[in-house]
Amino acid sequence: MKILSFAFLLLFPALLTAHPLNLGYLEIKINSREKEITTVVEINPKILKSDDSFNEILGNTYWISKQKPCTWTKHNIEKISNDQIRIIALSHCEEGILGSVELNLEFLKNTTNDFQFIGRINNEEDESAFNIDHKNRIIKVSASENKKFFNFAFMGIKHIGATPSEWITEKGIHLPDGIDHILFVILLVIAGGNFKEILKTVTGFTAGHSITLALATLGIIHASPQLIEPLIALTIVYVALEIVFLRASKHRWRVSLFFGLIHGFGFAAALEGLKLSMSQMLKALAGFNLGVEIGQLIIVLFTLPLLLVLKNKVSSKTYITQAASLAVAIVGGYWFYQRSLPFIKTYL
Known part of the structure; x- marks a missing residue:
């Protein structure tokens, strides 16, 4: 004792x-006709290390289509509340958007074990949900439906704190x-x-x-x-x-x-x-x-x-x-x- x-x-x-659980929201909208991807991020600004939220989260990474990077063309930042901001960023893919496109969100490497994004992908007539964290940082538009169910099941286990990764980090014990x-x-x-x-x-x-x-x-x-x-x-x-x-x-x-x-x-x-x-x-x-x-x-x-x-x-x-x-x-x-x-x- x-x-x-x-x-x-x-x-x-x-x-x-x-x-409560550190949580952010993502919404991905695909417009293959205009060769554009709209990325919407909602996050608590208190977890950011700088005032330049766009560059910290999205500016250092790119959507990849046909093995080539797309280009960020414009973005806008809105303050929803003291605990929430919204970033709306537009990306243009010169090679077009056919098949799989992906985004490696390197920003997540610098977040805590308990932080994760949940979101949805609107691929014109197709819609799907996903969640990513500091270990699984890649968003793929063509993710399988079966995998997503178990991703959310694992998210529920993590949410209540019943996984070892929620208790033990690189820095030691973490509640x-x-x-x-x-x-x-x-x-x-x-x-x-x-x-x-x-x-x-x-x-x-x-x-x-x-x-x-x-x-x-x-x-x-x-x-x-x-x-x-x-x-x-x-x-x-x-x-x-x-x-x-x-x-x-x-x-x-x-x-x-x-x-x-x-x-x-x-x-x-x-x-x-x-x-x-x-x-x-x-x-x-x-x-x-x-x-x-x-x-x-x-x-x-x-x-x-x-x-x-x-x-x-x-x-x-x-x-x-x-x-x-x-x-x-x-x-x-x-x-x-x-x-x-x-x-x-x-x-x-």
Whole structure:
């Protein structure tokens, strides 16, 4: 337990600065008749190293058609909000646009492990979705449809923070952006009690977030991230304090179902920016949701053996889980304060 306590002290400062997944949006429009490719980038300017956003992201790379580079002809930069800018760049391909064209986005080499672009390609009558990150930086217009489903499934696993690359980088240990969801699932397992109750609790959470993930992604309902992110932090505080002060609850699965509805809006933030046709959006949604469920299952399967060890080997299991839950409640409280500031500035 001394090792666990020491590890928590090392990670505590990073926990306090946890934030939603670093995410950018891309839209690629192909006009083969005019030999033009329009590239639209939406990104948080805070992750850029310079004020020249076009040159940093696109200026040092080119679309390749028929093994020859296309030429950037013009671009425009719009400020959407303090946390979002939009770059619209036009590229001309003298050799024409037939077959496969690709763009190697070298900019991604300098981003963190958790940053990724998701986007869509509008190739005249054909439409497809994709995601790229610092390891997979090449956009290909002719990517296979089957691969895209599994790309979004892997994206869902990464989003919840259940891949080694989200924890370990070239610089050492790194907390994934999905740490808030990870802690919440762990708390649900701790609070669940026996296996049957844990299954009911986790199933309730899964049902809840699946509902709002689908509804928000499909544009049926919408909730502002400025409201949802503080509420997610509050759900963590509530469950953590429930473990400390309330020994058992017959209705915990209902609470987890309700809280799942809130977390689903957080998951949906990764897909809401895509403007896909219904068939393509359903494919992206199904893959992403599958990935989230797999990631959640990984967390549960990792947590259960640790709880069994505590139960069988440690006489003070209750005190350890209560102390850990209280620490998580403090972190969740800080997240609530930190995430509430943008909402307060905007609406109050």
